[in-house]
Amino acid sequence: MNGRGKRRWSMLFLLALMLGVLGIVTGPAVEKKPGQAAVDSQSNEPQYAEGEVLVKFKSGTTLAAAEVMAADLSIDGMRAFRILSQMRQRPFLLMSSARRSTRELLAALQANPQVEAVSPNYRRRLQRLPNDPKFAKLWGMSKINAPAAWEKTVGSPGVVLAVLDTGVDYRHEDLAANMWRNPGEIPGNGIDDDGNGFRDDVYGYDFASDRFGKNDSDPMDIDNHGTHVAGTMAATGNNGIGVCGIAWNVRIMALKSFRPDMYIYDSDSIEAIEYAILMKRDYGVNLVAINASFGGGGENVLQKDAIAAAGSQGIAMVCAAGNDVMDNDATPFYPSGYDLPNIISVAATDSNDQLASFSNYGATTVDMAAPGVGILSTVPTGKGLEAWLKSGGDVFDANPLEFSGMTSSSGLARPLYDCGRGLSASYFPAGVNGNIALIERGDNTFKEKTINAQAAGAAAVAIYNNESGNFSGTLGSAGSWIPVVSLARADGLQIRSRGVHQVTLVNRPANYGIIDGTSMAAPHVSGALGLLAVQFPSDDLPKRISRLYSGADRLGSLENKMKTGARLNLARALSQSLILTMTVSRQQASVWVVNKDFAEVYFSVEKDPGAVISGETYTVYRKTLSGSYESRKEIAAGEIQNGGYSFYDKYLDHAVSYTYVIQARNAQGEVIALSNEQSI
Ligand SMILES: [Ca+2]
Ligand SMILES: [Ca+2]
Ligand SMILES: [Ca+2]
Ligand SMILES: [Ca+2]
Known part of the structure; x- marks a missing residue:
């Protein structure tokens, strides 16, 4: 928290104290300890920190107005998410109260006209299965054709991947060389040398050092999960030690955000995402993806906004689809389930290319699959x-x-x-x-x-x-x-x-171990994005995602279980010869057609000059939030003019959000490319 924030906080605290002394506080006192989490008996019910809420105000609300409102509600702790507040021009706040329950705070804030959204401070779980102490080969690497991809590139120190997790053992023999180091920060001098608001943030930061979610500068792994994820993404290759990651030679930023209770609270993950945005936007760190191998129930608009803000900086969020053998279309799972174009939701497959027995799936809410059973990777030294x-x-x-x-x-x-x-x-x-x-x-x-x-x-x-x-x-x-x-x-x-x-x-x-989970599948995809960023540095995020989806192996076992129906293929993603990128813009149809919009869906087709592709067709698909994709238009190769095509989708319901994607098929009807998705 910066100095200004502190001053506001203490003023607010004094105000709340005075009001409390005067007996203005109303409503029943709730028995709770700060930071204590509500635990539901049903494991799939959303869980959250009792007495805490995340609040997004309407545009035009001042922080002063928010503080007055907080005082009225017996709020005794408040923290601004400063990057989000600045980017969206309104306060985004974490509010906590020792005297009010989350339920009371939600009800009071929802009724307030200045509040746009309010959410419990949900906590989410790791998406691994219990540690299974066994060894096997790195079967996933050959399954996704990594050795062929490595002939093109094994990475470059200029590309950074972030691990939003339990921390990373940055001293590990097979990770130390690939840790990101903040060039503007002198370690251990207690000074914020680069002025980014974080003291001694060398490898990243710890956004949740204790059970109250306090922060500190040490992102050391408190478990083995984050180190395992980091190793799959980017353990050092060809060094004669241990294992190797998908991207042998990119850099790992450690965004440690799990508390000692082994949950990740949304307030901490939002802080970590803000840090990632800040370092990319203002400090020139070429951060390509954040790996998020955790999840749970409970939709949180503020967390979604934070991930969208990362997307606006070209950062992908690669999320585990979950380990509950559930259909995420029917039982939403977050963050993987937010409908955002920069989220890649990843299910797990086994060595026989079947959906893993534990993996979640979802025809519209899960994007693709990657190996996630019996995955060997780094664990903290000696663990x-x-x-x-x-x-x-x-x-x-x-x-x-x-x-x-x-x-x-x-x-x-x-x-x-x-x-x-x-x-x-x-x-x-x-x-x-x-x-x-x-x-x-x-x-x-x-x-x-x-x-x-x-x-x-x-x-x-x-x-x-x-x-x-x-x-x-x-x-x-x-x-x-x-x-x-x-x-x-x-x-x-x-x-x-x-x-x-x-x-x-x-x-x-x-220093190595085997773990199962969609947690282990996601970092395969994060690593792939890292290699794509090295090989195609001028790609924007939609183009990078198109290469990833287009180059994946479509498998019968995954059909209708996820959007691409496909498992990562690293070599094909790096050699994809047809790239589809799409933009959609929406306008009101006319004053005469009430509550109807139209959308211009423009897609561009980029073919490798050496590629032999002809007779292909392009299909525009559309879905609504809860629906499945439906074909809206089919376009023949000959209709593509100047490398692109515009399709006008008419009579859209003004109140409904739509998502589009384009698919290309060759003359034999096989899918040869998929575009990015875009929602309007
Ligand atoms: Ca700093
Ligand atoms: Ca320092
Ligand atoms: Ca190695
Ligand atoms: Ca925190």
Whole structure:
């Protein structure tokens, strides 16, 4: 908060105090503690911070008028969103009261003629599934044709991607080199050197350092989620360490906005988005996208305005579609569900190109899909796990069981004994005492097998699957367990066939981990936008989004589940040879046609000079907010004049908002390009 804001705040506080002393405060006192969040029993009900509201005033309202209104309402805390207030020429405020409930504040403010919109301060959840400690390959990278794309570009330090999340481990061995550093800021001197209103904002900022949402300069990850997301976007490539991101060599800005209760409150995410806007607009940071891998119920006009304001600066907002197996068209999920052209809502697919079992979808509210199952990426240093078993000259990948004990970093080198299914003491040969037990999965729990092995004196256990592939298991609860890992069936059988022999079993902390979720899908798309910005620096956002959507792989499994029906294809996005961009303008039809408008839908067609495209058709689609896309006009290739076409859509209902998109098909009827979307 700047000095002026502080002064207003304290004046307001004094005023509220005086009014309170005079007994002017009316209405029942509400039992609550500041910052305490309301928790609903139904998990999909929107949740919010009790006693807090976000208020957008009508144009022309002064801050002084807002302060008077706040005093009348027993508001004892107020904070202006200064970038939004300035861009939209009216106050955008967070108001809080220790004496009024959110419900009371909403009712009072909604009734006020100076208020345009008011919203609870919703809080939203991460969109990952529980951490599944296992390792696999970076299958998503080959699925989206990343290696072919990397032959064109692996990124450039001039392009920046922001992670709006739990923070980023900016010291991580595979991320440190790719962290954005604010060039105008001297770290740790307690001074706002570049005068942007934020002291010591070097890698980004922490917009929610405690349970009251206080801010500080350290965006270190308080979880592992933000670091994992950052790694998928832009872990350092070709450095001989760990993993690599989609964009190997762009920069990561850390917008840490989750509070210690592991929720992101809209007031904090709006502050973070304002920071991103400020750094792009006034400080020349080439910020291309903000990754938002979280969400929840509850539409908030102020949050939508903040994202739209980012869009006005050419910043895309890439949002997780959610992990509740829900149709977002029917059950709205935000921020992914706001109808804004700069929001890209991303569902998750698995390695078989099926929609992930947990993923949300939505024919009109979800845009595209990207890999989101079993995604390996960076986690804060030492907070991941890695396991393997070395037998003979072979190293077999293993999964640590949940709650398993650890080995030293060099592992446990001992003879291995086959112990069958480990169902009772008689399954364990005497020699396993002090050594490693190999056990087949089945007939009892992993916990029971491990208890039996420990009773026989085993120092570690490797459980191999009773069907093909590996699995992820748990010992049920924390305890003094020996190291226990799982193996794929084929590997277990091969090891067993070698009889009693010396092996090395490793189960140790690592800097990488595997997580599932639409949270993990979104950063694939954010990374793709980063590479597109490097390869096509003069593109505006609609053109960049057209390349992304046009180049995606349309899949039967995703048809009618999302707008593009397609999964990210990085190489095709970078080599897309037909680009469609669209603008729509709306005007009143005439004074004689009451409450009817018309829209001019103009789209331009840009073909790669080397591309061989002919006989294609272009279709203009339109939808209303809750409807699905309908074809409005079909245009043949020969009708495109001077690289563009205008379609006039008549008799629009003056009170209704419409969204348009253009699709191109080749002579065989296959979709070869999609435009950006635009709403009017
Ligand atoms: Ca600063
Ligand atoms: Ca400083
Ligand atoms: Ca690396
Ligand atoms: Ca905050």
